[in-house]
Amino acid sequence: MAATDTTIEAGTEAEADLGAQYRIVEAVVTRAVRISPSLMRITFGGEQLREGLRSGGRDQSLTIFFPRPGEDIPLVPLEFDEGWYGRWRALPLGRRAIMRSYTVRSQDPVSRELDVDFVLHGEHGSAPSGPAAAWAADAAPGDRVMLLGPALAANRSIAFLPPPDATRIILAADETALPAVGGILEALPAGTPVQAWVEVPDVGDLQQIATAADAEVAWLVRQPGGRPGTAVAEAVRAAMPDVDDLAYVWIAGEAGLVRTLRRHFVRDLGLDRSRVAFTGYWRLGATEEQLRTEREAGAGR
Ligand SMILES: Cc1cc2nc3c(=O)[nH]c(=O)nc-3n(C[C@H](O)[C@H](O)[C@H](O)COP(=O)(O)OP(=O)(O)OC[C@H]3O[C@@H](n4cnc5c(N)ncnc54)[C@H](O)[C@@H]3O)c2cc1C
Missing domain, CATH: 3.40.50.80 (Nucleotide-binding domain of ferredoxin-NADP reductase (FNR) module)
Known part of the structure:
Protein backbone atom coordinates (compact mmCIF):
# COMPACT_ATOMS: atom_id res chain seq x y z
CA MET A 1 0.00 0.00 0.00
CA ALA A 2 2.36 2.78 1.04
CA ALA A 3 5.98 3.02 0.09
CA THR A 4 6.35 6.00 2.39
CA ASP A 5 4.79 4.34 5.40
CA THR A 6 4.84 6.87 8.17
CA THR A 7 3.06 4.71 10.69
CA ILE A 8 5.32 3.34 13.33
CA GLU A 9 6.46 -0.13 12.38
CA ALA A 10 8.68 -2.15 14.63
CA GLY A 11 10.92 -4.40 12.56
CA THR A 12 12.12 -1.63 10.20
CA GLU A 13 15.42 0.17 9.94
CA ALA A 14 14.00 2.73 12.35
CA GLU A 15 14.45 0.18 15.16
CA ALA A 16 17.74 1.53 16.41
CA ASP A 17 16.25 4.62 17.99
CA LEU A 18 12.64 3.54 18.40
CA GLY A 19 12.78 3.74 22.18
CA ALA A 20 14.04 7.33 22.10
CA GLN A 21 11.67 8.57 19.39
CA TYR A 22 8.39 7.05 20.53
CA ARG A 23 6.34 6.41 23.66
CA ILE A 24 3.24 4.43 24.54
CA VAL A 25 1.00 6.49 26.78
CA GLU A 26 -2.51 6.34 28.14
CA ALA A 27 -4.75 9.15 26.89
CA VAL A 28 -8.15 10.29 28.07
CA VAL A 29 -10.82 11.88 25.90
CA THR A 30 -11.40 15.43 27.12
CA ARG A 31 -13.73 16.59 24.29
CA ALA A 32 -15.60 15.01 21.38
CA VAL A 33 -17.08 17.43 18.85
CA ARG A 34 -18.74 16.67 15.53
CA ILE A 35 -16.99 19.39 13.50
CA SER A 36 -18.71 18.54 10.19
CA PRO A 37 -20.96 15.85 8.68
CA SER A 38 -18.07 13.37 8.18
CA LEU A 39 -15.59 14.37 10.87
CA MET A 40 -15.45 13.95 14.62
CA ARG A 41 -12.72 15.87 16.46
CA ILE A 42 -11.51 14.04 19.55
CA THR A 43 -9.27 15.87 22.00
CA PHE A 44 -6.98 13.63 24.05
CA GLY A 45 -5.32 14.68 27.30
CA GLY A 46 -4.04 13.15 30.52
CA GLU A 47 -0.86 13.16 32.55
CA GLN A 48 1.03 10.54 30.52
CA LEU A 49 0.28 12.26 27.22
CA ARG A 50 1.28 15.67 28.61
CA GLU A 51 4.61 14.31 29.84
CA GLY A 52 5.34 11.93 26.98
CA LEU A 53 4.19 13.06 23.52
CA ARG A 54 5.46 15.88 21.29
CA SER A 55 4.01 16.32 17.84
CA GLY A 56 6.26 17.58 15.06
CA GLY A 57 3.23 19.05 13.22
CA ARG A 58 2.53 18.82 9.48
CA ASP A 59 1.27 15.27 8.74
CA GLN A 60 2.52 13.84 12.04
CA SER A 61 1.03 10.37 12.38
CA LEU A 62 0.55 8.22 15.44
CA THR A 63 -0.99 4.86 16.33
CA ILE A 64 -4.12 4.62 18.43
CA PHE A 65 -5.13 1.49 20.36
CA PHE A 66 -8.82 1.08 21.10
CA PRO A 67 -10.34 -1.18 23.75
CA ARG A 68 -12.25 -4.28 22.70
CA PRO A 69 -16.00 -4.30 23.42
CA GLY A 70 -16.59 -4.67 27.15
CA GLU A 71 -13.05 -3.53 28.04
CA ASP A 72 -12.23 -0.25 29.63
CA ILE A 73 -8.62 0.10 28.60
CA PRO A 74 -6.91 -1.46 25.57
CA LEU A 75 -4.43 -4.28 26.08
CA VAL A 76 -1.01 -3.22 24.74
CA PRO A 77 2.57 -4.06 25.80
CA LEU A 78 3.76 -0.85 27.42
CA GLU A 79 7.48 -0.82 26.72
CA PHE A 80 8.30 0.31 23.19
CA ASP A 81 11.48 -1.17 21.74
CA GLU A 82 12.41 -3.47 18.86
CA GLY A 83 10.66 -6.43 20.52
CA TRP A 84 7.40 -4.56 20.96
CA TYR A 85 5.60 -5.69 17.82
CA GLY A 86 6.36 -9.37 18.54
CA ARG A 87 4.97 -8.99 22.07
CA TRP A 88 1.84 -7.33 20.71
CA ARG A 89 1.37 -10.10 18.13
CA ALA A 90 1.80 -12.73 20.85
CA LEU A 91 -1.23 -11.44 22.79
CA PRO A 92 -4.42 -13.46 22.18
CA LEU A 93 -6.15 -12.24 19.00
CA GLY A 94 -9.45 -11.53 20.70
CA ARG A 95 -7.82 -9.63 23.56
CA ARG A 96 -5.11 -7.47 22.05
CA ALA A 97 -6.09 -3.90 21.34
CA ILE A 98 -7.40 -2.75 17.97
CA MET A 99 -4.60 -0.77 16.31
CA ARG A 100 -5.21 2.08 13.82
CA SER A 101 -3.16 4.92 12.28
CA TYR A 102 -4.22 8.56 12.60
CA THR A 103 -2.84 12.09 12.22
CA VAL A 104 -2.25 14.63 14.93
CA ARG A 105 -4.35 17.54 13.70
CA SER A 106 -2.77 19.81 16.30
CA GLN A 107 -1.20 19.80 19.73
CA ASP A 108 -1.82 22.59 22.22
CA PRO A 109 1.60 24.04 23.16
CA VAL A 110 0.58 24.65 26.76
CA SER A 111 -1.79 21.85 27.84
CA ARG A 112 -0.22 19.39 25.31
CA GLU A 113 -3.70 18.10 24.48
CA LEU A 114 -3.91 16.51 21.03
CA ASP A 115 -6.68 16.84 18.48
CA VAL A 116 -7.36 13.95 16.11
CA ASP A 117 -10.05 14.25 13.41
CA PHE A 118 -11.77 10.91 12.75
CA VAL A 119 -13.67 10.29 9.51
CA LEU A 120 -17.01 8.71 10.37
CA HIS A 121 -17.06 6.39 7.39
CA GLY A 122 -20.00 4.07 7.25
CA GLU A 123 -22.45 6.84 8.01
CA HIS A 124 -22.53 7.98 4.38
CA GLY A 125 -23.09 5.63 1.49
CA SER A 126 -22.06 2.05 1.13
CA ALA A 127 -18.67 1.64 2.85
CA PRO A 128 -18.94 -0.29 6.11
CA SER A 129 -17.80 1.29 9.34
CA GLY A 130 -14.76 -0.03 11.19
CA PRO A 131 -13.99 -0.22 14.91
CA ALA A 132 -12.04 3.07 14.99
CA ALA A 133 -14.75 5.08 13.23
CA ALA A 134 -17.42 3.44 15.42
CA TRP A 135 -15.42 4.24 18.56
CA ALA A 136 -15.06 7.89 17.52
CA ALA A 137 -18.76 8.25 16.75
CA ASP A 138 -19.63 7.31 20.37
CA ALA A 139 -16.57 8.74 22.17
CA ALA A 140 -17.20 10.77 25.31
CA PRO A 141 -15.06 12.55 27.90
CA GLY A 142 -13.38 10.02 30.18
CA ASP A 143 -13.00 7.30 27.52
CA ARG A 144 -9.48 5.89 27.41
CA VAL A 145 -7.18 4.75 24.63
CA MET A 146 -3.47 4.06 24.38
CA LEU A 147 -1.34 6.10 21.97
CA LEU A 148 1.95 5.15 20.37
CA GLY A 149 3.34 8.49 19.32
CA PRO A 150 6.40 10.70 19.07
CA ALA A 151 8.40 11.57 22.16
CA LEU A 152 10.37 14.12 20.11
CA ALA A 153 9.07 16.65 17.60
CA ALA A 154 11.81 15.47 15.20
CA ASN A 155 10.72 11.93 14.42
CA ARG A 156 10.20 9.62 11.46
CA SER A 157 6.42 9.68 11.37
CA ILE A 158 6.25 12.84 9.27
CA ALA A 159 6.14 12.30 5.50
CA PHE A 160 5.86 15.93 4.39
CA LEU A 161 9.54 16.82 3.95
CA PRO A 162 9.93 19.21 0.98
CA PRO A 163 13.52 19.83 -0.16
CA PRO A 164 14.81 23.38 0.41
CA ASP A 165 14.82 24.10 -3.34
CA ALA A 166 11.11 23.29 -3.82
CA THR A 167 9.54 26.06 -5.88
C1 LIG B 1 -0.42 7.66 8.32
C2 LIG B 1 -1.95 7.60 8.37
C3 LIG B 1 -2.66 8.67 8.87
C4 LIG B 1 -4.08 8.63 8.89
N1 LIG B 1 -4.77 9.70 9.41
C5 LIG B 1 -6.12 9.65 9.49
C6 LIG B 1 -6.86 10.72 10.09
O1 LIG B 1 -6.30 11.70 10.60
N2 LIG B 1 -8.22 10.62 10.12
C7 LIG B 1 -8.88 9.52 9.60
O2 LIG B 1 -10.11 9.47 9.66
N3 LIG B 1 -8.20 8.49 9.05
C8 LIG B 1 -6.84 8.53 8.99
N4 LIG B 1 -6.15 7.47 8.46
C9 LIG B 1 -6.94 6.38 7.86
C10 LIG B 1 -7.45 5.37 8.90
O3 LIG B 1 -6.36 4.76 9.56
C11 LIG B 1 -8.27 4.30 8.14
O4 LIG B 1 -9.39 4.89 7.53
C12 LIG B 1 -8.68 3.13 9.04
O5 LIG B 1 -8.96 2.04 8.18
C13 LIG B 1 -9.91 3.42 9.89
O6 LIG B 1 -10.11 2.32 10.75
P1 LIG B 1 -11.54 1.68 10.99
O7 LIG B 1 -11.39 0.77 12.17
O8 LIG B 1 -12.55 2.77 11.09
O9 LIG B 1 -11.84 0.85 9.67
P2 LIG B 1 -11.20 -0.58 9.25
O10 LIG B 1 -11.63 -1.64 10.22
O11 LIG B 1 -9.73 -0.42 9.04
O12 LIG B 1 -11.92 -0.81 7.86
C14 LIG B 1 -13.30 -1.29 7.81
C15 LIG B 1 -13.84 -1.03 6.40
O13 LIG B 1 -14.00 0.37 6.24
C16 LIG B 1 -13.32 0.82 5.07
N5 LIG B 1 -12.75 2.14 5.37
C17 LIG B 1 -11.69 2.44 6.14
N6 LIG B 1 -11.50 3.77 6.17
C18 LIG B 1 -12.47 4.31 5.39
C19 LIG B 1 -12.83 5.64 5.03
N7 LIG B 1 -12.16 6.70 5.51
N8 LIG B 1 -13.89 5.82 4.21
C20 LIG B 1 -14.61 4.78 3.74
N9 LIG B 1 -14.32 3.48 4.06
C21 LIG B 1 -13.27 3.27 4.89
C22 LIG B 1 -12.24 -0.22 4.82
O14 LIG B 1 -11.87 -0.27 3.45
C23 LIG B 1 -12.92 -1.50 5.29
O15 LIG B 1 -13.75 -2.02 4.26
C24 LIG B 1 -4.76 7.49 8.41
C25 LIG B 1 -4.02 6.38 7.95
C26 LIG B 1 -2.63 6.44 7.91
C27 LIG B 1 -1.85 5.24 7.41
Whole structure:
Protein backbone atom coordinates (compact mmCIF):
# COMPACT_ATOMS: atom_id res chain seq x y z
CA MET A 1 0.00 0.00 0.00
CA ALA A 2 2.36 2.78 1.04
CA ALA A 3 5.98 3.02 0.09
CA THR A 4 6.35 6.00 2.39
CA ASP A 5 4.79 4.34 5.40
CA THR A 6 4.84 6.87 8.17
CA THR A 7 3.06 4.71 10.69
CA ILE A 8 5.32 3.34 13.33
CA GLU A 9 6.46 -0.13 12.38
CA ALA A 10 8.68 -2.15 14.63
CA GLY A 11 10.92 -4.40 12.56
CA THR A 12 12.12 -1.63 10.20
CA GLU A 13 15.42 0.17 9.94
CA ALA A 14 14.00 2.73 12.35
CA GLU A 15 14.45 0.18 15.16
CA ALA A 16 17.74 1.53 16.41
CA ASP A 17 16.25 4.62 17.99
CA LEU A 18 12.64 3.54 18.40
CA GLY A 19 12.78 3.74 22.18
CA ALA A 20 14.04 7.33 22.10
CA GLN A 21 11.67 8.57 19.39
CA TYR A 22 8.39 7.05 20.53
CA ARG A 23 6.34 6.41 23.66
CA ILE A 24 3.24 4.43 24.54
CA VAL A 25 1.00 6.49 26.78
CA GLU A 26 -2.51 6.34 28.14
CA ALA A 27 -4.75 9.15 26.89
CA VAL A 28 -8.15 10.29 28.07
CA VAL A 29 -10.82 11.88 25.90
CA THR A 30 -11.40 15.43 27.12
CA ARG A 31 -13.73 16.59 24.29
CA ALA A 32 -15.60 15.01 21.38
CA VAL A 33 -17.08 17.43 18.85
CA ARG A 34 -18.74 16.67 15.53
CA ILE A 35 -16.99 19.39 13.50
CA SER A 36 -18.71 18.54 10.19
CA PRO A 37 -20.96 15.85 8.68
CA SER A 38 -18.07 13.37 8.18
CA LEU A 39 -15.59 14.37 10.87
CA MET A 40 -15.45 13.95 14.62
CA ARG A 41 -12.72 15.87 16.46
CA ILE A 42 -11.51 14.04 19.55
CA THR A 43 -9.27 15.87 22.00
CA PHE A 44 -6.98 13.63 24.05
CA GLY A 45 -5.32 14.68 27.30
CA GLY A 46 -4.04 13.15 30.52
CA GLU A 47 -0.86 13.16 32.55
CA GLN A 48 1.03 10.54 30.52
CA LEU A 49 0.28 12.26 27.22
CA ARG A 50 1.28 15.67 28.61
CA GLU A 51 4.61 14.31 29.84
CA GLY A 52 5.34 11.93 26.98
CA LEU A 53 4.19 13.06 23.52
CA ARG A 54 5.46 15.88 21.29
CA SER A 55 4.01 16.32 17.84
CA GLY A 56 6.26 17.58 15.06
CA GLY A 57 3.23 19.05 13.22
CA ARG A 58 2.53 18.82 9.48
CA ASP A 59 1.27 15.27 8.74
CA GLN A 60 2.52 13.84 12.04
CA SER A 61 1.03 10.37 12.38
CA LEU A 62 0.55 8.22 15.44
CA THR A 63 -0.99 4.86 16.33
CA ILE A 64 -4.12 4.62 18.43
CA PHE A 65 -5.13 1.49 20.36
CA PHE A 66 -8.82 1.08 21.10
CA PRO A 67 -10.34 -1.18 23.75
CA ARG A 68 -12.25 -4.28 22.70
CA PRO A 69 -16.00 -4.30 23.42
CA GLY A 70 -16.59 -4.67 27.15
CA GLU A 71 -13.05 -3.53 28.04
CA ASP A 72 -12.23 -0.25 29.63
CA ILE A 73 -8.62 0.10 28.60
CA PRO A 74 -6.91 -1.46 25.57
CA LEU A 75 -4.43 -4.28 26.08
CA VAL A 76 -1.01 -3.22 24.74
CA PRO A 77 2.57 -4.06 25.80
CA LEU A 78 3.76 -0.85 27.42
CA GLU A 79 7.48 -0.82 26.72
CA PHE A 80 8.30 0.31 23.19
CA ASP A 81 11.48 -1.17 21.74
CA GLU A 82 12.41 -3.47 18.86
CA GLY A 83 10.66 -6.43 20.52
CA TRP A 84 7.40 -4.56 20.96
CA TYR A 85 5.60 -5.69 17.82
CA GLY A 86 6.36 -9.37 18.54
CA ARG A 87 4.97 -8.99 22.07
CA TRP A 88 1.84 -7.33 20.71
CA ARG A 89 1.37 -10.10 18.13
CA ALA A 90 1.80 -12.73 20.85
CA LEU A 91 -1.23 -11.44 22.79
CA PRO A 92 -4.42 -13.46 22.18
CA LEU A 93 -6.15 -12.24 19.00
CA GLY A 94 -9.45 -11.53 20.70
CA ARG A 95 -7.82 -9.63 23.56
CA ARG A 96 -5.11 -7.47 22.05
CA ALA A 97 -6.09 -3.90 21.34
CA ILE A 98 -7.40 -2.75 17.97
CA MET A 99 -4.60 -0.77 16.31
CA ARG A 100 -5.21 2.08 13.82
CA SER A 101 -3.16 4.92 12.28
CA TYR A 102 -4.22 8.56 12.60
CA THR A 103 -2.84 12.09 12.22
CA VAL A 104 -2.25 14.63 14.93
CA ARG A 105 -4.35 17.54 13.70
CA SER A 106 -2.77 19.81 16.30
CA GLN A 107 -1.20 19.80 19.73
CA ASP A 108 -1.82 22.59 22.22
CA PRO A 109 1.60 24.04 23.16
CA VAL A 110 0.58 24.65 26.76
CA SER A 111 -1.79 21.85 27.84
CA ARG A 112 -0.22 19.39 25.31
CA GLU A 113 -3.70 18.10 24.48
CA LEU A 114 -3.91 16.51 21.03
CA ASP A 115 -6.68 16.84 18.48
CA VAL A 116 -7.36 13.95 16.11
CA ASP A 117 -10.05 14.25 13.41
CA PHE A 118 -11.77 10.91 12.75
CA VAL A 119 -13.67 10.29 9.51
CA LEU A 120 -17.01 8.71 10.37
CA HIS A 121 -17.06 6.39 7.39
CA GLY A 122 -20.00 4.07 7.25
CA GLU A 123 -22.45 6.84 8.01
CA HIS A 124 -22.53 7.98 4.38
CA GLY A 125 -23.09 5.63 1.49
CA SER A 126 -22.06 2.05 1.13
CA ALA A 127 -18.67 1.64 2.85
CA PRO A 128 -18.94 -0.29 6.11
CA SER A 129 -17.80 1.29 9.34
CA GLY A 130 -14.76 -0.03 11.19
CA PRO A 131 -13.99 -0.22 14.91
CA ALA A 132 -12.04 3.07 14.99
CA ALA A 133 -14.75 5.08 13.23
CA ALA A 134 -17.42 3.44 15.42
CA TRP A 135 -15.42 4.24 18.56
CA ALA A 136 -15.06 7.89 17.52
CA ALA A 137 -18.76 8.25 16.75
CA ASP A 138 -19.63 7.31 20.37
CA ALA A 139 -16.57 8.74 22.17
CA ALA A 140 -17.20 10.77 25.31
CA PRO A 141 -15.06 12.55 27.90
CA GLY A 142 -13.38 10.02 30.18
CA ASP A 143 -13.00 7.30 27.52
CA ARG A 144 -9.48 5.89 27.41
CA VAL A 145 -7.18 4.75 24.63
CA MET A 146 -3.47 4.06 24.38
CA LEU A 147 -1.34 6.10 21.97
CA LEU A 148 1.95 5.15 20.37
CA GLY A 149 3.34 8.49 19.32
CA PRO A 150 6.40 10.70 19.07
CA ALA A 151 8.40 11.57 22.16
CA LEU A 152 10.37 14.12 20.11
CA ALA A 153 9.07 16.65 17.60
CA ALA A 154 11.81 15.47 15.20
CA ASN A 155 10.72 11.93 14.42
CA ARG A 156 10.20 9.62 11.46
CA SER A 157 6.42 9.68 11.37
CA ILE A 158 6.25 12.84 9.27
CA ALA A 159 6.14 12.30 5.50
CA PHE A 160 5.86 15.93 4.39
CA LEU A 161 9.54 16.82 3.95
CA PRO A 162 9.93 19.21 0.98
CA PRO A 163 13.52 19.83 -0.16
CA PRO A 164 14.81 23.38 0.41
CA ASP A 165 14.82 24.10 -3.34
CA ALA A 166 11.11 23.29 -3.82
CA THR A 167 9.54 26.06 -5.88
CA ARG A 168 5.94 24.98 -5.37
CA ILE A 169 4.01 22.55 -3.18
CA ILE A 170 1.25 20.36 -4.59
CA LEU A 171 -1.08 18.54 -2.17
CA ALA A 172 -3.72 15.93 -3.08
CA ALA A 173 -5.89 14.31 -0.42
CA ASP A 174 -9.18 12.70 0.48
CA GLU A 175 -11.02 13.34 3.75
CA THR A 176 -8.76 11.02 5.81
CA ALA A 177 -5.81 13.23 4.85
CA LEU A 178 -7.64 16.52 5.42
CA PRO A 179 -6.23 16.72 8.99
CA ALA A 180 -2.74 16.34 7.50
CA VAL A 181 -3.43 19.01 4.87
CA GLY A 182 -4.53 21.32 7.71
CA GLY A 183 -1.32 20.65 9.65
CA ILE A 184 0.83 21.18 6.56
CA LEU A 185 -0.85 24.42 5.47
CA GLU A 186 -0.58 25.83 8.98
CA ALA A 187 3.13 24.99 9.13
CA LEU A 188 4.24 26.40 5.76
CA PRO A 189 6.24 29.63 5.68
CA ALA A 190 4.63 32.85 4.45
CA GLY A 191 4.33 33.17 0.72
CA THR A 192 5.04 29.50 -0.19
CA PRO A 193 3.16 28.77 -3.41
CA VAL A 194 0.76 25.87 -2.79
CA GLN A 195 -1.90 24.19 -4.91
CA ALA A 196 -4.06 21.77 -2.92
CA TRP A 197 -6.91 19.47 -3.93
CA VAL A 198 -9.06 17.91 -1.23
CA GLU A 199 -11.96 15.52 -1.82
CA VAL A 200 -14.65 15.26 0.89
CA PRO A 201 -17.93 13.31 1.11
CA ASP A 202 -20.15 16.29 1.96
CA VAL A 203 -20.21 19.99 1.15
CA GLY A 204 -20.47 20.61 4.91
CA ASP A 205 -16.96 19.14 5.34
CA LEU A 206 -15.23 22.13 3.69
CA GLN A 207 -12.98 23.88 6.19
CA GLN A 208 -11.30 27.25 6.59
CA ILE A 209 -7.62 26.52 7.17
CA ALA A 210 -5.41 29.33 8.46
CA THR A 211 -2.17 29.58 6.47
CA ALA A 212 0.53 32.12 5.76
CA ALA A 213 1.32 30.27 2.52
CA ASP A 214 0.10 31.54 -0.83
CA ALA A 215 -2.35 28.64 -1.07
CA GLU A 216 -5.12 27.84 -3.49
CA VAL A 217 -7.31 25.02 -2.18
CA ALA A 218 -9.72 23.29 -4.57
CA TRP A 219 -12.47 21.36 -2.77
CA LEU A 220 -14.15 18.45 -4.51
CA VAL A 221 -17.38 17.05 -3.10
CA ARG A 222 -17.85 13.36 -3.92
CA GLN A 223 -20.97 12.35 -5.77
CA PRO A 224 -23.21 10.03 -3.69
CA GLY A 225 -21.99 6.48 -4.32
CA GLY A 226 -18.83 7.72 -6.06
CA ARG A 227 -15.58 5.83 -5.54
CA PRO A 228 -13.49 7.70 -2.97
CA GLY A 229 -10.51 9.47 -4.49
CA THR A 230 -11.68 9.44 -8.10
CA ALA A 231 -12.75 13.09 -8.16
CA VAL A 232 -9.47 14.36 -6.76
CA ALA A 233 -7.37 12.12 -9.01
CA GLU A 234 -9.24 13.34 -12.10
CA ALA A 235 -9.10 17.00 -11.07
CA VAL A 236 -5.36 16.94 -10.42
CA ARG A 237 -4.57 15.15 -13.68
CA ALA A 238 -6.71 17.61 -15.65
CA ALA A 239 -5.21 20.65 -13.93
CA MET A 240 -1.59 19.46 -14.19
CA PRO A 241 -0.71 18.26 -17.69
CA ASP A 242 2.87 19.23 -16.81
CA VAL A 243 4.81 20.11 -13.69
CA ASP A 244 7.80 22.22 -12.71
CA ASP A 245 10.89 19.98 -12.14
CA LEU A 246 11.43 21.62 -8.76
CA ALA A 247 7.89 21.10 -7.47
CA TYR A 248 7.27 18.92 -4.41
CA VAL A 249 4.17 16.73 -4.43
CA TRP A 250 2.50 15.17 -1.37
CA ILE A 251 -0.34 12.67 -1.90
CA ALA A 252 -2.34 10.84 0.79
CA GLY A 253 -5.65 9.04 1.08
CA GLU A 254 -7.30 5.98 -0.44
CA ALA A 255 -4.78 3.60 -2.05
CA GLY A 256 -6.17 3.91 -5.60
CA LEU A 257 -5.98 7.71 -5.54
CA VAL A 258 -2.41 7.56 -4.26
CA ARG A 259 -1.33 5.03 -6.89
CA THR A 260 -2.96 6.95 -9.75
CA LEU A 261 -1.46 10.30 -8.85
CA ARG A 262 1.98 8.98 -8.02
CA ARG A 263 2.05 7.36 -11.46
CA HIS A 264 0.88 10.61 -13.03
CA PHE A 265 3.68 12.70 -11.52
CA VAL A 266 6.54 10.19 -11.64
CA ARG A 267 5.88 8.09 -14.73
CA ASP A 268 3.82 10.39 -16.95
CA LEU A 269 5.30 13.78 -16.05
CA GLY A 270 8.81 12.56 -15.18
CA LEU A 271 9.06 14.28 -11.79
CA ASP A 272 11.94 12.85 -9.77
CA ARG A 273 10.52 10.25 -7.36
CA SER A 274 12.31 11.89 -4.42
CA ARG A 275 9.99 14.88 -4.95
CA VAL A 276 6.80 12.85 -4.62
CA ALA A 277 5.81 11.83 -1.05
CA PHE A 278 2.91 9.41 -1.10
CA THR A 279 1.11 7.50 1.63
CA GLY A 280 -1.85 5.15 1.26
CA TYR A 281 -4.01 5.88 4.32
CA TRP A 282 -6.60 3.16 3.68
CA ARG A 283 -7.89 0.90 0.94
CA LEU A 284 -11.47 0.43 -0.11
CA GLY A 285 -12.62 -3.04 1.02
CA ALA A 286 -9.67 -3.76 3.35
CA THR A 287 -9.33 -3.23 7.09
CA GLU A 288 -6.10 -1.90 8.53
CA GLU A 289 -5.30 -5.41 9.90
CA GLN A 290 -5.58 -6.82 6.39
CA LEU A 291 -3.24 -4.15 5.04
CA ARG A 292 -0.68 -4.80 7.78
CA THR A 293 -0.85 -8.55 7.13
CA GLU A 294 -0.28 -7.96 3.40
CA ARG A 295 2.70 -5.69 4.13
CA GLU A 296 4.23 -8.26 6.48
CA ALA A 297 3.75 -11.04 3.91
CA GLY A 298 5.35 -8.79 1.25
CA ALA A 299 8.29 -7.96 3.53
CA GLY A 300 8.88 -11.66 4.22
CA ARG A 301 9.02 -12.64 0.54
C1 LIG B 1 -0.42 7.66 8.32
C2 LIG B 1 -1.95 7.60 8.37
C3 LIG B 1 -2.66 8.67 8.87
C4 LIG B 1 -4.08 8.63 8.89
N1 LIG B 1 -4.77 9.70 9.41
C5 LIG B 1 -6.12 9.65 9.49
C6 LIG B 1 -6.86 10.72 10.09
O1 LIG B 1 -6.30 11.70 10.60
N2 LIG B 1 -8.22 10.62 10.12
C7 LIG B 1 -8.88 9.52 9.60
O2 LIG B 1 -10.11 9.47 9.66
N3 LIG B 1 -8.20 8.49 9.05
C8 LIG B 1 -6.84 8.53 8.99
N4 LIG B 1 -6.15 7.47 8.46
C9 LIG B 1 -6.94 6.38 7.86
C10 LIG B 1 -7.45 5.37 8.90
O3 LIG B 1 -6.36 4.76 9.56
C11 LIG B 1 -8.27 4.30 8.14
O4 LIG B 1 -9.39 4.89 7.53
C12 LIG B 1 -8.68 3.13 9.04
O5 LIG B 1 -8.96 2.04 8.18
C13 LIG B 1 -9.91 3.42 9.89
O6 LIG B 1 -10.11 2.32 10.75
P1 LIG B 1 -11.54 1.68 10.99
O7 LIG B 1 -11.39 0.77 12.17
O8 LIG B 1 -12.55 2.77 11.09
O9 LIG B 1 -11.84 0.85 9.67
P2 LIG B 1 -11.20 -0.58 9.25
O10 LIG B 1 -11.63 -1.64 10.22
O11 LIG B 1 -9.73 -0.42 9.04
O12 LIG B 1 -11.92 -0.81 7.86
C14 LIG B 1 -13.30 -1.29 7.81
C15 LIG B 1 -13.84 -1.03 6.40
O13 LIG B 1 -14.00 0.37 6.24
C16 LIG B 1 -13.32 0.82 5.07
N5 LIG B 1 -12.75 2.14 5.37
C17 LIG B 1 -11.69 2.44 6.14
N6 LIG B 1 -11.50 3.77 6.17
C18 LIG B 1 -12.47 4.31 5.39
C19 LIG B 1 -12.83 5.64 5.03
N7 LIG B 1 -12.16 6.70 5.51
N8 LIG B 1 -13.89 5.82 4.21
C20 LIG B 1 -14.61 4.78 3.74
N9 LIG B 1 -14.32 3.48 4.06
C21 LIG B 1 -13.27 3.27 4.89
C22 LIG B 1 -12.24 -0.22 4.82
O14 LIG B 1 -11.87 -0.27 3.45
C23 LIG B 1 -12.92 -1.50 5.29
O15 LIG B 1 -13.75 -2.02 4.26
C24 LIG B 1 -4.76 7.49 8.41
C25 LIG B 1 -4.02 6.38 7.95
C26 LIG B 1 -2.63 6.44 7.91
C27 LIG B 1 -1.85 5.24 7.41
